[in-house]
Each structure stands twice: as C-alpha cells, then as structure tokens.
Amino acid sequence: MLQGIIKKDGTFQEFQPDKIKIAVNKSATRVMQKLSDYDLNFIVEYVHNKAEEIAKQNDRTTVTVPEIHNLVEKALDKVNSEVAKSYRDYRDYKIDFVKMLDEVYKKSQSIMYIGDKDNSNTDSALVSTKRSLIFNQLNKELYQKFFLTTEELQACRDGFIYIHDMSARRDTMNCCLFNMQNVLKDGFEMGNLWYNQPKSLDTAFDVIGDVTISAASQQYGY
Structure with a gap:
C-alpha cells in the first residue's frame, strides 16, 4: 500500500x-x-x-x-x-534551472578553494572578489539562458563568436564616459550623500576620485 x-x-x-x-x-x-x-x-x-x-x-x-x-x-x-x-515544458524549465545553479555552485567551489585566473584585473584571493566572481557566474548563466537566442548560444559554443563580459551585461553598461564638469557643477548626490560644487582644485581632485571609483563600480570594461 x-x-x-x-x-x-x-x-x-x-x-x-x-x-x-x-x-x-x-x-x-x-x-x-x-x-x-x-x-x-x-x-x-x-x-x-x-x-x-x-x-x-x-x-x-x-x-x-x-x-x-x-x-x-x-x-x-x-x-x-x-x-x-x-x-512538461515547465518541468524542463525547472530542470534547466537546477543545472544552471549546479554550474554556478561548481564554479563557486572552484573560486573559493582554487581561485580564478580568468581576469588578471581581479585578485580572487580577496573575500570581496570571491563574492563578486560567484555573482558574476550566476549573471553569466542567466544571460545565456534568457538573453541569447539558440543560434547565438550555439555560435558561442562553436567558437564563431565571443561575447565579452557576459557576466555584466544584464544589469550594467560598458565604459560609460561622462562630462565631469557637468557632474561637479552646482553639486550632485552620490551614495545618498550631497556633494557641493568644489571651490578649490585640491577639493575637486578629491571629489573626482570619489566619482570615478563610484562610476567604475557601476559599469564594466576599462
């Protein structure tokens, strides 16, 4: 029974x-x-x-x-x-997600215990970098799953095309250049903090450094 x-x-x-x-x-x-x-x-x-x-x-x-x-x-x-x-389609969809998360898990284990050499600009020995790399792997899998057509995905796997920085393309932009003068003029808000327009060159360089670091963390590519 x-x-x-x-x-x-x-x-x-x-x-x-x-x-x-x-x-x-x-x-x-x-x-x-x-x-x-x-x-x-x-x-x-x-x-x-x-x-x-x-x-x-x-x-x-x-x-x-x-x-x-x-x-x-x-x-x-x-x-x-x-x-x-x-x-059946929904069941297959869930199975695909399980496979995707399994790939992310395997990559995360590799990052945690072996490190990552894919990007020479990142030090995978740092905890903050490990977290970022694991998140990037998830983003990459999601990008492949929901943004690439079957033909594009096949072309990537066969080596006909290469999509750079797939891990960042879902939620940010590439190499955004902006007019720093317009940013500084009359002040601006960044990180819930208001910055007044700099009145000296020394202060301006300090603020520009803050803006550059913040902007760089919101985009990919250099």
Missing part, C-alpha cells in the same frame, strides 16, 4: 491530491485551458493507482517525486495534450 512520497531532499510526505490539482491547473492556465472537476479527479486517481502499482512492483511503500511527475504527464496525455505539453 502506498504510504507517501519521497521528496527530492529525501524527506517524506503523504500523498496530497490537492498539490497535483494545483500543479496541473497552473499548467492549464499557462495555455489558456480549463480542466473540469472530472478531469482533475481522473488525473489524481490515475496517478494514485499507478503509484501504488510502482510501489508494489518494487516492494516499496513510497514513490519518488520524479515518478509522480511522469505519472502526471501520462495522465495529462489522456486528458489534454496541450496541458500535458505545458506541464
């Missing part, structure tokens, strides 16, 4: 029909479909019965989350093929 489900983290959970109904309804909504109560009850009953068969065949009292997902997909195939595809 089926007692429950072993989740991905190894914990136990009782079989919950409502969670299946919520999941398939979300998949239906994404493709502007509506499942009837009969359809939902059929899916739950199908999944439960097949899960019991799997548990019995393998001399177990539980099934795994991936097994439940597979059964839900099969049940949806019998009910509505569009919703079934939506369910």
Whole structure:
C-alpha cells in the first residue's frame, strides 16, 4: 500500500491530491485551458493507482517525486495534450534551472578553494572578489539562458563568436564616459550623500576620485 512520497531532499510526505490539482491547473492556465472537476479527479486517481502499482512492483511503500511527475504527464496525455505539453515544458524549465545553479555552485567551489585566473584585473584571493566572481557566474548563466537566442548560444559554443563580459551585461553598461564638469557643477548626490560644487582644485581632485571609483563600480570594461 502506498504510504507517501519521497521528496527530492529525501524527506517524506503523504500523498496530497490537492498539490497535483494545483500543479496541473497552473499548467492549464499557462495555455489558456480549463480542466473540469472530472478531469482533475481522473488525473489524481490515475496517478494514485499507478503509484501504488510502482510501489508494489518494487516492494516499496513510497514513490519518488520524479515518478509522480511522469505519472502526471501520462495522465495529462489522456486528458489534454496541450496541458500535458505545458506541464512538461515547465518541468524542463525547472530542470534547466537546477543545472544552471549546479554550474554556478561548481564554479563557486572552484573560486573559493582554487581561485580564478580568468581576469588578471581581479585578485580572487580577496573575500570581496570571491563574492563578486560567484555573482558574476550566476549573471553569466542567466544571460545565456534568457538573453541569447539558440543560434547565438550555439555560435558561442562553436567558437564563431565571443561575447565579452557576459557576466555584466544584464544589469550594467560598458565604459560609460561622462562630462565631469557637468557632474561637479552646482553639486550632485552620490551614495545618498550631497556633494557641493568644489571651490578649490585640491577639493575637486578629491571629489573626482570619489566619482570615478563610484562610476567604475557601476559599469564594466576599462
């Protein structure tokens, strides 16, 4: 007899029909479909019965989350093929995210214990730099996932094109040049602090140094 489900983290959970109904309804909504109560009850009953068969065949009292997902997909195939595809697509989307985070984790471990030599301008021995490099790796993965087309990604992997600083392209700009005179004139606000217009050359150079450091941290490239 089926007692429950072993989740991905190894914990136990009782079989919950409502969670299946919520999941398939979300998949239906994404493709502007509506499942009837009969359809939902059929899916739950199908999944439960097949899960019991799997548990019995393998001399177990539980099934795994991936097994439940597979059964839900099969049940949806019998009910509505569009919703079934939506369910599969979202499941694949989550799997892609897991793979992406796994790549980030592996890179973070390398940065933490080995260091990073990709950029000679950064000292990966510093804690602040390690944090920045790990965040950059996540940004790079997100950029590849959501901003590059399949053709562009394939071209990158095949070596036909190279996109510099992918880790910074999502949320900043490249080598922004600005008129320092306009910045200093009449004062300005930076970092929640108001700076008055410098009245001496010595003060101006100090302020320009602050502005340059702040601007450099908000963009990439030199």
